[in-house]
Amino acid sequence: MKNMRKIYFLAAALIMTSCDKDFLEKQPLNVVTTDNFYKTSDDAIRAVNAAYKPLMYNGLGQFGLDRFGNYLAGDAVSSGDNADWAQVENLSVTADNGAIRSTWNAAYQGILRANLVLEKVPGITMDATLKKRVLAEASFLRAIYYHYLILLFGDVPLITRQQVNPSEFLVPRNAKEEVYQQIIKDLQSAEAGLPLSYGAADLGRVTQGAAKGFLAKVYLYRKQWPEAAAKAKEVVDSKVYSLFDRYFDNFELATENGKESIFEVQYASFLGGLGNQTNNYDAPRGSGFTLDGGYGYGSPTKFFVNSFAPNDPRLGYSIFRNGDVFQGITYSSSTSPTGYSPRKYVVGKGANIGKSDDPKNYILMRYADLLLIYAEALNESGKTTEAADPINIIHARKDVNIAPIQTGLTQDQMRTAIKQERNFELGLEGHRWFDLVRWGDAATYLKSIGKTNFRDGISELLPIPQAERDINPKLTQNKGY
Template sequence: MKKIKSYLRSPLLVLGLLSGCLVSCHDQLKEEVFSFVGAINYWKTEADATAGVLGAYESFLNNNYFGRFYFELTELPTDFTTINRNDTFQQLDRWDLLANHPFVLQVWNIMYEQIGRANGVIQNVPKITMDATKQKSIIAEAKFIRAFDFFNIVRLWGAAPMPLQVVEGVSTTQLPRTSVDSLYIQIEKDLKEAEADLPATRTGAEVGRVTSGAAKTLLAWVYLTQKKWPLASAKAQEVIAGNQYRLLPKFDDVFSVSNKNNAETIFSIQFDGTTRGHALSSFSNAGGTNNPYCFQGVNVYSVDPKSDIWTKWDRNEYRRNFTVYSSVRGKNGNMITVDPNFPSFGKYRCPAEIGINNSFVNPPVLRYPDALLIFAEAEAQAKGGPTAAAYDAINQVRRRAYNLPSNTPDATVDLKNLSLQAFTDAVIEERGYEFVMECHRIYDLLRTGTFKTKIQSIGKAAPRGSIYPIPQSELDANTRIGINGQNPGW
């Protein structure tokens, strides 16, 4: 019995138990109604295949993922964000945590749970007699989801277990850490296959599910992270040249609850706020029930007042004044002044929210500016300096940030005549401003090797490790990793 309890602490076993059963659900991307069905009796029909892949999407809505805790893992340790909460939160803010930190384990678990669900689809849907095009598309969705999770895992934890099949027993949960290079090979393979079989667009009830454009954009980001500059530039250019996406004229329209899944959105997480909602709107605003942006601004996530987005960002920029603030006019007309030590994020505005965990703003995962800024950086690196096309890509984003027409050159904001290093620095800065609270910042700091210096520059201590610790429960349960397999510094 003691041995069984030990194995049940392993998330790899948990994902096996979950993927040995499949989530049966109805109503596209609203998986709140589900039941567990034995796998041996499942995977018979096209409806089973659809329900299976929707079950994989459902993990995104979990409180441990885009519902909340993924933001705490990716935002709190950065230079942009701070928190005025108990020490469990502040450990992440200080980057001074233990390997048994509950949020680290919860995010690790949900990613491996989702990989298990995706593996169930990839392994079983090919056995179903159904429309061939739809079959390929569903498998491709699962490959995109699996690749996205492995991409997050490899960036946050480095080498990690890489299950590619449904885990059916304790013996198969004892997986060693797969090397970073091998993880990236698998990620690229999944995304190339997904790109080939996913549809370019979605309509009706399928809106919100991934497309070939999402696979291309994520693959470009994967190439960028590995410094595969020509491949990143070419793949991002495919997205741009496809003319399927565009910058909206006004930055705030991108995040409007009345304009979800707009022309700028490549992939976002679909919350309806009633059956499934998230905490970003209330948790990143201040002012209690008088705040017009949310149900009750409780200011959990705050702007670090020493960060560039507070001290350096041009206060005349339209995008800045939508994204961060120190005062806001309340519902009753009075001005709410925010604690100067904890300015607020304003991006996730949900006036009709019915509770602090019921926001139905769709958190973006990939937007058209991703393609433009990936292209700008990779093109400049590949060519040894910024080209006219690279300048145009970043300047489109900058113009829109000032509420100017994005395709019309404007000498007041356009970049020009920069060295390769200065241009690269400008792209990283622009990415920081554009993607505030979109789970991008930590990855940009890690891939550019500036994580430690950046957080030290605002007064945080030097990190104990450069990536997250493997959760202690995984080390305890998985003998193929063991206590000696922890990441350096932890």
């Protein structure tokens, strides 16, 4: 994946400079345009690489999906001086919030780049198998950009082709159901065209397992339980993925893109704009854990900490507690307003890792998540006894080693157990808010922990960024904003 990372920046620059066309003058021969770029297989690969890159941006892979998932759910507090994220934490987001605009812009940049690939690459004379793979990668990327847009904003404009004329950018929002149909279609196309795995040079590209896994997740969100269970089972039966013996290997640099990884956003140090800032954002403020001192953002709350059973080792892998030692430095609870700090994406000083040079990838899906999708889909399909098996695989991880789930549970009891297990296994990874909303539990849970700003039927979605509505008056606003 290192080679792919190195050409992210160049590929994105080529694509972005090729999107403007002067219809009045001839372009100089050395200027890259959409007419002269898409000619070779190398061009196709560069173009799809550029479609991956917005996943790395603020608003998505860093300072984005994880913050929305953790702050909105009450699992963490922003604990910094960023007013935009304080609004998110307090459920008081306004339409001029910079964080939501970053997410909107990053997702649509990715969508537009994927659209270019899907429109231009079919006309390139190149190896048929490679062409099929590139088109499948673009289909997958477009699908997950839309998936996250729907989770955050609900109805959004569905754009599936290159826009040239200014009037084509002024489009209304499409119904969520219509967008979901496109997501499913794209993921099915991706599934058909992607390989099970790659060699070292392409490690980190989307695989068939990732397409199946996200398709299972989309079916789950749509309450298509049998379809979700069947698709998750295909991933399990492929035997491509398995759990690490050590839980924290999911978050070690040395084991990135490992056997438990289904899809993760790729970052790298020292490559000009390809590093992740989460290491410094999450490191305790003034702790010395990082070269830049740490910002201390994302402090876990007592509600998150107290939800764990005393003997569950996953809590210790998720947070720093007073007296914990990290790379020779003792953590003090005084550095955090809650007494705790997030641990999973803190990698320390490493090889002179600075503020924007963290090479730690951001995991969008790992095998444990897929197993819990499988368990939930089985239970909701009425197969409650079978639903225990995927959970027990997670409990049997060597350094977790929790007792198997109790036998004889009712469907409702199993449902509760699965909800708890998602929180324990995937804690502070950005899933919690989206789970609470899809379960219909957000209002009850948030009010129970004192988040009284939650407005039922309104707060489940974020506002459409006002700057986008100023540009495009056809964009309506979500209710209550």
